[in-house]
Amino acid sequence: MNAALVLALAMALDAQVGEPRWLWSRLPHPAVLMGRAVGWLDTRLNTGPNARTRGVLAVALLVGGAALIGWTIAQAGWVIELLVAAILLAHRSLVSHVAAVAHGLRQSVDEGRRAVAMIVSRDVSASSPSQVARAGIESLSENFSDGVIAPAFWFLIGGVPGILIYKVVNTADSMIGYLTPRHAAFGWAAARLDDVLNWIPARLTGALFAAIGGVPRDWPNISSDARLHRSPNAGWPEAAMARALNIALAGPRSYHGKVEDLAWVNASGQQELRPADIDAALSMVWKAWGLTVGLLGLVGVIFWVF
Known part of the structure; x- marks a missing residue:
């Protein structure tokens, strides 16, 4: 079976099943294993001089290991490839967490804060309902790219080795890719x-x-809006989501007790956001997921038949 059709089925399986607790409460999730590998290399290599060179070596080891493991898994056939891809995609988990933010806000601002604190790194302890909703929509937009489209893209390009390489690099970035004294x-x-x-x-x-x-x-x-973002990539899905829903995203927010005066994305859009705006963003993401699965399935069937 070709990669496009396997990927379409994997995306459908992930959206249906997500990350079942009965399984991952008994076994370590691959993302957990990747995190352990990054942490081990950080402990062993991030010492002494030449930290940048040691960091390059760490990434080379992670990428090489992921490629080797991915190649080995791929020898088991397309069913195993499908299962691995489904496990490494995060659509169901993402939409469930963001839907919980909308549900929480409908109960109280404190419930909304608790829900959004699970998916963002900013300080939301004093956030208004609008700021909580904005944080949820921004996380949804960015993580749909990082957690669904990007791993799907690299599976399509490189199969199981491709998606594993992407996920281990993304995990490493989330753990050590910060401008802190230890990790800069x-x-x-x-x-x-x-x-x-x-x-x-x-x-x-x-x-x-x-x-x-x-x-x-x-x-x-x-x-233009995307280039206002401090990340070279995160601004693109956020800017497109903001324009599509005619809402304003980004703007001032607090990290570790310090308020950062970030530029607004689509500043002329609606700035006071509500749970209904989260619902609209979730609908947008589901449609994007459906379009992606449909296109992959169509391409996969064409290549399979012809």
Whole structure:
């Protein structure tokens, strides 16, 4: 079976099953194993001088190990490839967590804060209902790219080795790719490679949102807004989502007790957001998921038949 059809089935399986607790309460999730590998290399290699060189070595070991494990898994056939891809995709988990933010906000602002604190790193302890909703929509937009479109893209390009390489690099970036005294040099390679691997998927995600939202003609404005983001990639899905829903995203927020005066994305859009806006963003993401699965399935069937 070809990669496009396997990927379409894997995306459908992930959306239906997600991450069953009965399984991952008994076995370590692959993401957990990747995190342990990153942590072990951080402990062993992030010492002494030449931290950047040691960080490059760490990433090379992670990528090489992922490629080797992925190649070995691929020898088992397409059914195993499908299961591995489904496990490494995160659509069901993502939409469930963000839907919980909307549900929490409908109960109280404290419930909304508790729910959104599970998926964002910013300080939400004093966030207004609108800020909580905005954080949820931003996380949904960015993580649909990182957790669904990017791993799907790299599976399509490189099969199981491709998706494993992407996931281990993305895990490394989330753990050591920060400008802290300990990781600014050591995590440089992980952060830069993650930027490279997400470059195309982030823009594909933005294009999906723009097309589904009926705002493809706004692409020049989406491009301009995306460049306001401090990440070279995260701004694209956020900017497209903002234009598609005519809402304002980004803006000032607090990290570790310090307020950062970030620029607004689509500043002329609606700034006071509500749970209904989260619902609209979730609908957008489901449509983007459906369009992606449909296109992959169509391409896969064509290649299978002809």
